[in-house]
Amino acid sequence: MLANEPILAIENLTVSFDGFKALNQLTFGMAAGELRVIIGPNGAGKTTFLDVITGKVQPQTGSVRFQGRDLRQRSEHAIARLGIGRKFQTPRVYLNLTVRENLDLACNPRKNVFATLFGRPSSGDKRHVVGLLETIGLEAKADLSANLLSHGEKQRLEIGMLVAQSPDLLLVDEPVAGLTDEETENVGALLLALAESHSIIVIEHDMEFVRQIARQVTVLHQGSVLCEGTMDEVQNDPRVIEVYLGSEQ
Amino acid sequence: MSSEVISRHQQQKRDRLLRGSLELGIIVAIVLVLMLVMPASLPAFRLKLLGRFLSLAIVAVGIDLIWGYTGLLSLGHGIFFALGGYAFAMYLKLNGPEAPLPEFFTLYGVDQLPWFWQPFKSFGFTMLAIPIIPALVASVLGYLVFRNRIRGVYFSILTQAALIVFFNFFNGQQELINGTNGLKTDTDLIFGQVVSSEAAQLAFFETTVALLLAAYLLCRWLTSGRFGKLLVAIRDDENRVRFTGYNPTGYKVFVFAISGAIAGIAGALYTVQSGIITPSIMEVAFSIEMVIWVAVGGRGTLVGAILGALLVNQARTMLSEQFPEVWLFFQGLLFLLVVTVLPDGVLGGFRRLVTWGRSRFASPSLVTYPAVEANPEIQHEREEINQ
Structure with missing residues (x-):
């Protein structure tokens, strides 16, 4: 029953920067529990799309609803607390803190000043962190400072930090850019495992990777949805071939 | 072998306790010197x-x-x-x-x-x-x-x-x-x-x-x-x-x-x-x-x-008592020195010196490849086996 309710409903969204429309009348819907991959050529508005959902950019027109709640006019931290986690294109982890501390900050359930100051991490939090360390495969490096991690490990740590927030929706921006094939496999497997219990939107350029994880694909072009469907349907759509995949062949 | 390997966790705990009490001791000593010895002397x-x-x-x-x-x-x-x-x-x-x-x-x-x-x-x-x-x-x-x-x-x-x-x-x-x-x-x-x-x-x-x-x-x-x-x-x-x-x-x-x-x-x-x-x-x-x-x-x-x-204020007092006119130059120089030579300040410089001294003069430990002892993955596996 819950699975059919849209977790994210976006209607007629327009964002323009000095007259340039980064998003143009975009309409997008996604069911809870779905793993959705968004592809599109450079400048299609993929990152702006995430910026609007997470409150970094305010749209000029249109509505964004998450689990029925309007996200417009809410600031980034408020949206994060509602249950939307975002992973950035380049890994953004706190380099001077250890892996464990990075995860602990993310999983802190009460994030206002005094709760953080006077609250001690509960044993539940600690177990949560240990569990996450296992999920992302960094148990052995838990007490190393994050700047000693490899690029791939940082990517996994950041995904772990997202999950630590216990969000309902994960937004993942190009998680495998700059990774080796083996690391790409790892991240893909991790995302598939997370998709069991979360709704996930992945933005990606790497077609191999998209094939590995994608069930439903949405193609963005010039700020609007060009088409939607399974990987096969999308790949055989002549419009998509023209604007995007065609350039690769 | 297994008995020699102490659980890393326990060792960390002991280290922390030791460091904590050492720090407490130093703080108490400094405060006592300041509060009792200084006024008397x-x-x-x-x-x-x-x-x-x-x-x-x-x-x-x-x-x-x-x-x-x-x-x-x-x-x-x-x-x-x-x-x-x-x-x-x-x-x-x-x-x-x-x-x-x-x-x-x-x-x-x-x-x-x-x-x-x-x-x-x-x-x-x-x-x-x-x-x-x-x-x-x-x-x-x-x-x-x-x-x-x-x-x-x-x-x-x-x-x-x-x-x-x-x-x-x-x-x-x-x-x-x-x-x-x-x-x-x-x-x-x-x-x-x-x-x-x-x-x-x-x-x-x-x-x-x-x-x-x-x-x-x-x-x-x-x-x-x-x-x-x-x-x-x-x-x-x-x-x-x-x-x-x-x-x-x-x-x-x-x-x-x-x-x-x-x-x-x-x-x-x-x-x-x-x-x-x-x-x-x-x-x-x-x-x-x-x-x-x-x-x-x-x-x-x-x-x-x-x-x-x-340090800076003591240096200022000493210098301006001796050569009142050079203090400002000295202060400028000090800042330049810190920015260029000691970006982490005196304490950071001291720490680097200690690390360098250890690596230079302490009994040289054999470095092997891969650095087995330093590799947390291996340490972790050892712990797992010993449990």
């Missing part, structure tokens, strides 16, 4: 000087909290320092031989105590006002700045602009707070003692040591644990913190206010040990100097901030 003049340096060290600790840990470079801490100093001086004026109306008022034809002086007749109010007024000013300033996401160098410039506004206000208001002449506290009374008397000065000295310890412990507490890690996270990547669900504004306002309160306390102690407070304490150069002490000692270390404040 130093002449009154030198003791007073040391007391002033120690009160400057208190500001430095507060600056380290916001700069070293949270990444907020304030160039306006003179405001908070002066507010604390003026608050204490006003209390002393109202309870000294000049009571009920301090003499300078009559010079400007004021025959009634201005309203905002009234509450400073009370000792209790003054003691609260010394930290709270600077904290409130810092909160308001901080809230306006941080809410609008003004960061980095723009924040520094704004604090400096605020400093100039406060300086001009205090400097210009003869009828309210004696303008550029400031408030002299030497001849005033505190608990029946003349402020400049040896007994009172000794009491101020001991209070300074105690409050320096308190400021250090407070900042130690704030910078450890989850809260402290979050401050570092804000310093390193504020946007990430936002997307994790924290609102950095509240955290920044809070530590900025704490830092302001600490500066206010320092200002009050500095004032009574100098005998006077004037608006010149809010000159731009002095607030920048405070930052230099922290940089010299080592940012983000707290102990470094104290060390830096003491």
Whole structure:
């Protein structure tokens, strides 16, 4: 029953920067529990799309609803607390803190000043962190400072930090850019495992990777949805071939 | 083999306990030396000087909290320092031989105590006002700045602009707070003692040591644990913190206010040990100097901030006693040296020296490839096997 309710409903969204429309009348819907991959050529508005959902950019027109709640006019931290986690294109982890501390900050359930100051991490939090360390495969490096991690490990740590927030929706921006094939496999497997219990939107350029994880694909072009469907349907759509995949062949 | 390998976790716990008790021992020893040995061995003049340096060290600790840990470079801490100093001086004026109306008022034809002086007749109010007024000013300033996401160098410039506004206000208001002449506290009374008397000065000295310890412990507490890690996270990547669900504004306002309160306390102690407070304490150069002490000692270390404040001020006294004209050159040189040679300050340099010394002179350990002992993955597997 819950699975059919849209977790994210976006209607007629327009964002323009000095007259340039980064998003143009975009309409997008996604069911809870779905793993959705968004592809599109450079400048299609993929990152702006995430910026609007997470409150970094305010749209000029249109509505964004998450689990029925309007996200417009809410600031980034408020949206994060509602249950939307975002992973950035380049890994953004706190380099001077250890892996464990990075995860602990993310999983802190009460994030206002005094709760953080006077609250001690509960044993539940600690177990949560240990569990996450296992999920992302960094148990052995838990007490190393994050700047000693490899690029791939940082990517996994950041995904772990997202999950630590216990969000309902994960937004993942190009998680495998700059990774080796083996690391790409790892991240893909991790995302598939997370998709069991979360709704996930992945933005990606790497077609191999998209094939590995994608069930439903949405193609963005010039700020609007060009088409939607399974990987096969999308790949055989002549419009998509023209604007995007065609350039690769 | 398995019996030789101690669980890394247990070893860490033991290390932490050992380090903790060592640190506690050192702190207690230093405090005892300052509180007991110094008053007994130093002449009154030198003791007073040391007391002033120690009160400057208190500001430095507060600056380290916001700069070293949270990444907020304030160039306006003179405001908070002066507010604390003026608050204490006003209390002393109202309870000294000049009571009920301090003499300078009559010079400007004021025959009634201005309203905002009234509450400073009370000792209790003054003691609260010394930290709270600077904290409130810092909160308001901080809230306006941080809410609008003004960061980095723009924040520094704004604090400096605020400093100039406060300086001009205090400097210009003869009828309210004696303008550029400031408030002299030497001849005033505190608990029946003349402020400049040896007994009172000794009491101020001991209070300074105690409050320096308190400021250090407070900042130690704030910078450890989850809260402290979050401050570092804000310093390193504020946007990430936002997307994790924290609102950095509240955290920044809070530590900025704490830092302001600490500066206010320092200002009050500095004032009574100098005998006077004037608006010149809010000159731009002095607030920048405070930052230099922290940089010299080592940012983000707290102990470094104290060390830096003491070292620089001691050097200044020694140099300006011998060669009064070279101090400013020396200060400039010092800053250049720290920025280029010791980016982590004296303490950071010392740590590097220790590490280097260890690797150079300690019994050379055989380095193998792969570095088995250093590899956490292997250590972890060993632990698993031993359990």
